[in-house]
Amino acid sequence: MGGQSGKGSEQAETLAIRALGFVAADPVLLPRFLAITGIEASDIRQAAAEPGFLAGVLDFILAHEPTLEAFCAETGIEPAAVGRAKQHLPGGDGRYERST
Incomplete structure (x- = not known):
């Protein structure tokens, strides 16, 4: 149980919650x-x-x-880490359809 993917999922969720806070605090982004x-x-x-x-x-x-x-500058998180984190979250496995 748990294992590496569990830890990765927890870290990804924490990063995503920080990202949500970043978006929610920005009067243009929100x-x-x-x-x-x-x-x-x-x-x-x-x-x-x-x-x-x-x-x-x-x-x-x-x-x-x-x-x-801006998010990475504020949090000290590397941009590549944001992409990696997404892959550890439900719906973040590359099958998500983007709207253009």
Whole structure:
């Protein structure tokens, strides 16, 4: 049980929660995130418990290089670590469909 993937999943979830906090605290990013996801600000906590939501947060960060750079600068996390973390989350295995 547990093992390496369990630890990777926990670390990925922690990183994604930090990313969600980063987005939620930004007055420009939050409305864009809400518009893209279609959720209301009041529903973020509930949505965060849904499978795939945290991978979607990381997708949002990864989809816009300036946002990724700002998140990484603020947190000290390497950009490649954000992509790796997404792969450890439900829905983050590359089968996620991006909208262009």
